[in-house]
Amino acid sequence: MKKLFGACYYPEHWEPDRIEKDVEIMKTLGFNAVRIGEFAWSFVEPSPGEYDFSLFDRVIETFSKNGIGVIMGTPTATPPAWLVKSHPEILQENESGHKLNFGSRRHYCFNSLVYRKFAREITRKYAERYGKSDTIIAWQIDNEYGCHNSTLCYCDNCAKKFRKWLKDKYHNIEALNKAWGTVFWSQQYRDWEEIDPPRHTIASHNPSLSLDYMRFSSDSAIEFHREMAEEVRKYSSKPITHNLMVNFTEIDYYKLSKELDFVSWDNYIPGDYDYHLQGMNHDLMRSLKNEPFLVMEQQPGRVNWRKVNNYHDPEQLKYWIAQSMAHGAFGSLIFRYRQLPYGAEQYHSALLNYDGSLTPRAIAAKEGFKAFMDEEILIPIKETAIYIDYENFWIDRTDRLNNNFSLLSDSILIAYKALRELGYNVDFVFPEDDISEYKLLFIPSAYYVRDEFLKKLSTFNGKLIVTAMTSSKDEYNNIRSSIPYGLEEILGVKVVDFGGIEQAQDLMLNGKKFKGKFILEVLKILDAETIGDFLYPYEKFPAVTRKGNAIYIASIPEESLLKELLLSIGFEKRINGAEIINFKGTSVLLNPYPEKREIEFGHDKIFLEPFFWKIL
Numbered sequence: 001m002k003k004l005f006g007a008c009y010y011p012e013h014w015e016p017d018r019i020e021k022d023v024e025i026m027k028t029l030g031f032n033a034v035r036i037g038e039f040a041w042s043f044v045e046p047s048p049g050e051y052d053f054s055l056f057d058r059v060i061e062t063f064s065k066n067g068i069g070v071i072m073g074t075p076t077a078t079p080p081a082w083l084v085k086s087h088p089e090i091l092q093e094n095e096s097g098h099k100l101n102f103g104s105r106r107h108y109c110f111n112s113l114v115y116r117k118f119a120r121e122i123t124r125k126y127a128e129r130y131g132k133s134d135t136i137i138a139w140q141i142d143n144e145y146g147c148h149n150s151t152l153c154y155c156d157n158c159a160k161k162f163r164k165w166l167k168d169k170y171h172n173i174e175a176l177n178k179a180w181g182t183v184f185w186s187q188q189y190r191d192w193e194e195i196d197p198p199r200h201t202i203a204s205h206n207p208s209l210s211l212d213y214m215r216f217s218s219d220s221a222i223e224f225h226r227e228m229a230e231e232v233r234k235y236s237s238k239p240i241t242h243n244l245m246v247n248f249t250e251i252d253y254y255k256l257s258k259e260l261d262f263v264s265w266d267n268y269i270p271g272d273y274d275y276h277l278q279g280m281n282h283d284l285m286r287s288l289k290n291e292p293f294l295v296m297e298q299q300p301g302r303v304n305w306r307k308v309n310n311y312h313d314p315e316q317l318k319y320w321i322a323q324s325m326a327h328g329a330f331g332s333l334i335f336r337y338r339q340l341p342y343g344a345e346q347y348h349s350a351l352l353n354y355d356g357s358l359t360p361r362a363i364a365a366k367e368g369f370k371a372f373m374d375e376e377i378l379i380p381i382k383e384t385a386i387y388i389d390y391e392n393f394w395i396d397r398t399d400r401l402n403n404n405f406s407l408l409s410d411s412i413l414i415a416y417k418a419l420r421e422l423g424y425n426v427d428f429v430f431p432e433d434d435i436s437e438y439k440l441l442f443i444p445s446a447y448y449v450r451d452e453f454l455k456k457l458s459t460f461n462g463k464l465i466v467t468a469m470t471s472s473k474d475e476y477n478n479i480r481s482s483i484p485y486g487l488e489e490i491l492g493v494k495v496v497d498f499g500g501i502e503q504a505q506d507l508m509l510n511g512k513k514f515k516g517k518f519i520l521e522v523l524k525i526l527d528a529e530t531i532g533d534f535l536y537p538y539e540k541f542p543a544v545t546r547k548g549n550a551i552y553i554a555s556i557p558e559e560s561l562l563k564e565l566l567l568s569i570g571f572e573k574r575i576n577g578a579e580i581i582n583f584k585g586t587s588v589l590l591n592p593y594p595e596k597r598e599i600e601f602g603h604d605k606i607f608l609e610p611f612f613w614k615i616l
């Protein structure tokens with residue numbers, strides 16, 4: 001893909017005569033791409049079977065004359081009122097059996113055959129109309145699968161489909177009963193028809209049922225996507241994508257990315273801004289296909305949907321664009337082009353004001369686009385990696401040892417921060433990926449480690465850090481007979497007992513005091529060396545062990561502990577006070593702060609302006 005810069009544009013929200021003026025403004029801002037169309041179903045099909053594409057025809061023709069490419073979004077995230085009123089069975093149902101109402105978005109069930117028929121039809125209409133247009137540069141199917149917690153539906157359509165999914169997986173009901181341990185609490189099934197989705201119950205569901213339901217729900221979203229993409233492919237050879245979301249874990253993005261020609265995602269910034277969190281998401285998106293990705297929606301300033309929709313310095317937008325490009329993006333589209341005074345997102349900021357005038361954010365975006373338009377897109381070099389399997393997010397949610405613990409923010413993000421604070425690139429690796437080139441692999445609390453990955457670990461020559469609860473569960477979400485299953489020989493330890501801890505627990509490493517959090521494990525040392533011990537009242541228990549290149553931590557480490565550990569096994573602190581990404585023969589330094597910074601880099605001191613960057 002060539003580099004793409006622009007915004008998400010909604011011509012249906014404005015007077016048609018505004019189009020020519022907008023395109024003129026877009027050209028002055030350095031746009032070469034826009035995304036349109038993804039919420040316009042009721043606009044192009046106001047009544048069943050009555051289509052009016054004349055506005056989009058005019059828009060696309062105007063973009064075509066001005067050399068701006070169009071990413072066409074298909075509109076299935078927003079089924080219109082006429083469809084919902086005539087077919088209420090397409091609506092999602094929550095755990096308690098309540099149908100979601102019309103009036104927002106993402107209210108459809110992925111498994112409704114009626115909805116799939118209508119969704120295919122409107123997707124086909126878009127594809128027929130614009131499939132051969134040279135102005136269309138890519139397709140976005142639907143919008144933000146899973147947004148507003150919409151992946152899991154509990155309706156009768158889903159129940160029926162789930163039973164079939166289970167039958168295909170287990171073949172006979174006895175195999176399912178055995179795998180799920182249904183003898184517990186008298187849950188044995190005689191027939192597939194007796195199995196329901198994990199709807200609201202008085203206490204916990206069977207964790208095996210819950211995990212399979214998460215797998216099934218993720219597969220359902222991916223199957224929906226595949227069906228819609230099939231319609232587009234009948235008429236167009238242009239690449240197909242979907243806009244993934246920050247910190248979403250309900251859909252297996254690795255599996256979904258196999259269906260995409262390129263990965264794109266929507267970069268929204270939490271109120272308590274943490275540049276490492278944004279960096280982690282960029283690195284995760286790049287790692288899905290190990291290829292450059294597109295930021296399909298870049299937040300320009302305040303949004304409308306957080307508890308507090310914070311003000312952001314317009315200059316920060318330039319930094320967000322630079323950060324995404326440094327982490328391997330091939331472009332950035334700002335969401336949205338112009339602020340809209342009506343509808344559910346009226347507080348959301350944009351490049352243009354409500355009255356159509358330019359905001360300072362438009363100038364910041366223009367400068368950000370210009371800075372990277374002629375730069376080569378490079379992939380950061382492979383240095384360190386963190387292991388991810390989406391199924392572990394689901395295990396984390398379906399059976400909890402400590403309800404205060406979050407796999408993503410307390411384990412994976414902490415490992416990421418420790419590595420990034422020292423100045424090392426981080427890739428995310430998935431069970432199918434090759435790990436042989438990394439000098440360090442981190443396995444943060446991966447409850448279930450697949451056999452294929454355990455095999456790779458047995459021949460891995462880099463340094464390995466593994467934290468508590470890793471390889472403690474099997475594929476059915478049941479406890480392994482031995483923990484950490486398949487890793488005892490590599491790590492030289494065995495977990496003989498474990499429990500949650502309410503308060504962080506002191507431990508000693510290299511003569512310094514650190515904290516382990518959330519979980520404490522009791523280890524039996526096989527042939528590892530103890531390099532860190534818990535303190536009172538658990539001073540008899542090893543906290544950190546080492547066998548050759550393999551380190552085990554019998555708790556959830558804080559960031560400073562990990563940094564100390566990394567420094568003691570041959571890693572160094574490369575940078576102070578900025579973000580750094582390393583490429584073959586060069587590095588990019590970024591200052592994420594609103595003030596000028598003096599950065600220590602090797603023996604040099606480098607000054608970076610607020611929110612600015614430097615290519616070394």
Ligand SMILES: [Zn+2]
Nearest residue numbers: 109153155158
């Ligand atoms: Zn459903």
